[in-house]
Amino acid sequence: MAKHYEALQRAEAERKRKAGLGPEPSGSAAVGWDTTPHSAPKPKRRVRKLFRNASESVSNAEDSANELNKRRVAILQPESFASEQFRMLRGRIDALATQQKLQTVAVTSANPGEGKSTASINLAVVTAMSVGRKVLLVDCDLRRPKVHKTLGLAPQSGLAEVLLQSSTFEDSVINVDSLGLDVLCVRSLPGNPSELLASAQMKQMLAMAAEVYDQIILDTPACLGLPDSKTISELSDGILVIVRADVTRKEDVDAVLEILDRRRLIGMVLNGVEASGSQYGYY
Numbered sequence: 001m002a003k004h005y006e007a008l009q010r011a012e013a014e015r016k017r018k019a020g021l022g023p024e025p026s027g028s029a030a031v032g033w034d035t036t037p038h039s040a041p042k043p044k045r046r047v048r049k050l051f052r053n054a055s056e057s058v059s060n061a062e063d064s065a066n067e068l069n070k071r072r073v074a075i076l077q078p079e080s081f082a083s084e085q086f087r088m089l090r091g092r093i094d095a096l097a098t099q100q101k102l103q104t105v106a107v108t109s110a111n112p113g114e115g116k117s118t119a120s121i122n123l124a125v126v127t128a129m130s131v132g133r134k135v136l137l138v139d140c141d142l143r144r145p146k147v148h149k150t151l152g153l154a155p156q157s158g159l160a161e162v163l164l165q166s167s168t169f170e171d172s173v174i175n176v177d178s179l180g181l182d183v184l185c186v187r188s189l190p191g192n193p194s195e196l197l198a199s200a201q202m203k204q205m206l207a208m209a210a211e212v213y214d215q216i217i218l219d220t221p222a223c224l225g226l227p228d229s230k231t232i233s234e235l236s237d238g239i240l241v242i243v244r245a246d247v248t249r250k251e252d253v254d255a256v257l258e259i260l261d262r263r264r265l266i267g268m269v270l271n272g273v274e275a276s277g278s279q280y281g282y283y
């Protein structure tokens, strides 16, 4: 496990060297919306009473335009270096996908706030730009969902409603026409998120989605301290682990790698790197 973290450190040191900021190590590379909802039926009254609305869970600070814009790199600045890094990450995943099935990719990290949603959204956006590719982004964070806010969506139903069968998958998926991307957001926060994510319905829903979409990207909650991320990752073909530069502790990266199925681990993304105009790095 330590070798993964050391590789990230080498990547960061290499990046600093190239930017004239540090000593020379060995190699690696660096990586940092109008909407059209489908018409969806209102969730049944019984179900709505059981939930809080997802939009209530996001604080005002997190709602600020600046905060939202930070997660929209590939949409607002498609020519930026950070967007280019997401396209490179996309390319790396495509290359790996020639050797192993990577139709469903879960994005996770050790702790909250390390950039999972930012990476998921931008990866989905750059993937959806590939002509002829059907891409679905699923917000699997039933506790602190961010995808809908970031993309400016107002879902009438979402993942919890689909899993509780109070709404259908087709009615809950929002087609973001301008991005060529389909998104299943979180509308309501259920009282039993872990159980829902571990349910047979979740498995069935992803199996059904896999028949329709070429690429499914799952934005998950933090891995440490909650079972959700591990549960979701076991329903995925590949797992990307986000590591926030100068924030995520080595011990936490090691712990994540102990928890997750390493056979599914496809890479680690170093997020928050400040140089060469980029805030994203990958290993």
Ligand SMILES: Nc1ncnc2c1ncn2[C@@H]1O[C@H](COP(=O)(O)OP(=O)(O)OP(=O)(O)O)[C@@H](O)[C@H]1O
Pocket: 032, 067, 068, 070, 071, 109, 111, 112, 113, 114, 115, 116, 117, 118, 119, 141, 144, 146, 220, 221, 222, 271, 272, 273, 279, 280
């Ligand atoms: N590379 C970056 N540079 C600057 N800000 C960033 C970067 N990556 C993420 N952020 C900001 O950090 C905050 C957390 O990012 P994000 O929501 O993507 O993390 P998360 O891991 O999904 O969080 P959570 O665990 O709460 O779901 C956001 O305000 C986001 O804009």
Ligand SMILES: [Mg+2]
Pocket: 116, 117, 118, 141, 144, 146, 219, 220, 221
């Ligand atoms: Mg998130």
